[in-house]
Amino acid sequence: MVNSDSSLSHSHLGPSMEQHDIKGNSGWSEIDEWGPEKVLQVYDPDTGMKGVLVIDNTSTGPGKGGIRFAESVTPAEVFKLARTMTWKCASAGLPFGGAKGGIIANPSKVNQVEWMKSFAKMISPYCPSQYIAATDVGTTELDMAVFAHEIGDMRACTGKPQELGGIPHELGTTGYGVSVALRTTLDFLRDIKHEGSKASRPFFDLTTSLDKKSDDIKVVIQGFGNVGSFATKFLNDLHIKVIGVSDVSGFVFDENGLDIPQLMSDMKEKARLSDLLDNHQQQQHRYDLLDKDEIFNVATDIFIPAALTGVINDNTAPKLLKNNVNIIVEAANIPTTPSADQYLVNNGILIIPDFLANAGGVIGSFVEYQGRTEKEAFDLIEYKITNNVKRALYNSLSSTDQADNTSEFSIRKVAMETAKQIVYRAMLLRKGAISVAREAYARKQQVIY
Template sequence: MVITSPVVREKPQQSLFDVAVEQFNIAADVIGLDDDLRRILSTCKRELIVHFPVEMDDGSVQVFTGFRVQHNLAAGPSKGGIRYHPDVTLDEVKALAMWMTWKCAVMGLPYGGAKGGVQVDPKQLSQNELQNLTRRYATEISLVIGPHTDIPAPDVNTNPQVMAWILDTYSMHRGGVAVPAVVTGKPLQLGGSAGRLEATGRGVVFAIEEASRVYGLDLGKATVAIQGFGNVGSVAARLLHEHGVRVVAVTDVNGGVWNPKGLDIRALLEHARATGTVAGFTEGEAITNRELFELPCDILIPAAIERQITQENAPRIKARLIAEAANGPTTPEADRILFDRGIIVLPDIYANAGGVTVSYFEWVQSLQHFYWSEAEVNSRLKEIMTRSFHAIRGVAEQYHVHMRTAALALAIQRVAEITRLRGIYP
C-alpha cells in the first residue's frame, strides 16, 4: 500500500523541553496561573550530569554520560524511569521529568516528577558490561535517589534486572540490608508488585474502555492501529484482542503489518518473539510507520517514541480516538489540528499513567512489606484510571479545551496549590 502526502513546509523543530514548556504555558493560561508559580513550575529543581568510567570485557575503559533530573518535589519524592539509549540528552530528560510531575498529579499520586538516562546502546554491551555500567551509574546518582527522595523505575531499554542491580548497589552503600523501596519495576522476588509489568499497557486499555463508553464508541465493532510493539504496545494489543477488539495494524522500528480483517495477535506475538520484530509477519500487508498513522481505523495508539503525530500527518489521521501510550507523541501544532477536527486525544500524562500508578502501589507495598494480589492491583488501577478520566473530562468541559490541556490544567492546579500551601523556604 502506498500513501502519497502533500509537501508541508515544516517549522524549525522545537526541543522536547520547549514542547513541554509550551504545553505547560497553554494550560497555565487557561487557569490563569500567576507569574511567580509559572517561574517555579516551568523550571526543573535539580539536574545532575555524570561522566563515569566502565571497564569493558576486553580490559579497555569507556566513559559514559548519564543524567538524573528532578523537576518538582512539592507533592512528595520524585518518581521516574531510567532509559538507556545513545540519543539520550539532558533536554529530553528534563521534558520527561516535567511530564512525570503532571502525570503523577493528574492521577493523584503523592509524587513529583523525575527522569534519568545514560547515553549508551545496551545492545552493544555484554551482560557483565551492562551490570558494570548500571552499578556505576547507580553509584553516581545515589547522591539524589532514595526511597523517600527519588525512586527510579524501568524505561526504554531497562528492565527488572537493571532495577535489581540499582537496588543492590544502593543497598550495599547503606550496609547491605535490602532497601526495596528505592526502585520500582523490580523482580517479584525482590519486592516487585504483581501486575507491574503489564500495568502501562493495561492502563491504556482501561482509558480506552472508559472513553469509548462515554463517547459512544462500540469496542466490539472498533478497529485499532498500534505504533510500537514493545512492552506497552504488545500488552495493549493482546488485551484489546482478548476483549474482542479488532487490531488491524501494528508497526515497530522495522516496519509492520496491516490486515483490515484483523490480525491474529497471539500469532503476531510468537512471530515477534522469534524474529525480534513484527515486520515480515505474513498474515497481512507490509506497511511503514508513516503509513500506519493514515490508515482507516477507529482507535490509534502511538506506543513508540516522541513527536510521531505532527502538523504534517494530523490532517490525514482517520481515527476517532487517539490513546497516547508513548510519551510526547503529539506536537502542539498537531494537537490544535486534531482538536479542530473533533478527534479525541487521551493524552500521555493520563493514558500511559498505569505504569507509575502501579509503581506507586509497589512502593507502598515495599515500604510496608505487605503485598497485594494481581487482582487487587488491577482493580485499584482501573478505579484510579476511571476516576482520573472523569476529572480530566470535567476540566475540558469547564474550560472548553482539549483533553491534553485539561489534564495539564488539572495537574498544574494541584501542584500549584501544594506549592502555595507549603510556601517558599526560607
C-alpha cells in the first residue's frame, strides 16, 4: 500500500501529521518554495513494514539521501533530513537533489531483510530516476545490496558492498570529511592571524583562543558509530588530541588525550563503549566510563556532535559555552536546534554546519555512482570539503561588520545563501525560464565550486 499521489503527494501525510489543502489556505508548515516535491507513506500489511520517503527537490538532479531505520522515524524528521540533503548536495556541487527515506522500526526487532525488500518494492517507481538511496542510522552496506537487488538496478543506491562495485560508508568517508572540515577551519584561523587580516571581534577572539599547536587543541566527539569513530581516527592521524568520546552507553574521557589506536583496537568486535568494561583481563588499558551526558561538562576547544538530531539544544548549549568550546563541527545531521544555534553564534562560537562538514558521505556516493574508485572518492572529498568550508569562512569574514556586528558570524547563514543560489538557478532553468535565470545570474555573486 502506497499512500501517495504522483503530483500532490504533500496531502498524504497520515493522521499523525497536520493536514492541509495544497492551495496555500492552509498547509503543512514545511512546504515552501523549495519543496518537498513528494511525501510518501508506505505500508505493507504482509510484513508490517511502515516507511516514509520524502523527495524534497530534484532541480539539480535525482534526490539523494540515506534510509534511516529506527523507531523514532517520523515524516517531519525525514523531511528535515531531506532538506538538509538538498543544501548538502548543492553546496558540494553535486548533480543530486535532496531526499530521504525512513523505515519505522527497531531493525533488531524485525526481519530487516524482508522489511528492506518491502520498502524498496513500494518506492521502486521512483528509483533511481527521482531517488537514490544510501545508508543511514540503522542501515548498512548489506541493506544497500538488498535494496539494489529488489529494485533491479545497481544505480538505485550507493554505499553498496565493494563486491557490487560500491564504496561503502564503512570505509569512513563521512568521518574523513569531518576531519577535513576541522583541519580547514583551523588552517583558516591560523592564516588570517598570520596574514594580519582584518577580522571582527568573534574571529579575532577565535584566532587568539586557538593559537596553539594542533596536538594541544582538545576535541570531544559525541557518538562513536561509523561517523564518530572514523572522525576520531582521522583527527588522531592529524595529531589533534581527542580527549573524550561518547555513545549511548557512556563517556570515555582522559584530559591528557585518549590513546586512539588502543581504543580502536579494544573496540573491535564491540558494539558499545560500555562493552570495554566486560573484558578488562583482555585489554592492556583500563577505561573509566562516565555517564554519557558528562560530555557536555568537560572543558574542550572543539565539540563534534556525531550522533542524532537536536542534541545541542537550549539545555546543553549553555554548558558548551561554560566549558570554553570555541568550534562546533556538525558531523551528525541537524544536531543543533535553531535557538541553540543562535545562542551559540551570538556568544562567539563558530559552527561548521552539517551540510558542509559531513558531506564526505554523499561526495563518496557520487564517486561510486560514477563507477570510480575508493581513492578517487577520498581525493574528491578532500578537495571539495576544503574548498567549500574555506569559501564559507572567507565569505563570512568578508561580510562581517567590522564594528563587532556578529550577525554574519553564522557560517550556516552564509553557506545556506550559496546553496540556495545554486538550487534557485537550477529551478529556473528546469522551468525553461532562461531570461529570468540569466537575470538571476547577473544579480547574484558567481558561485565557484
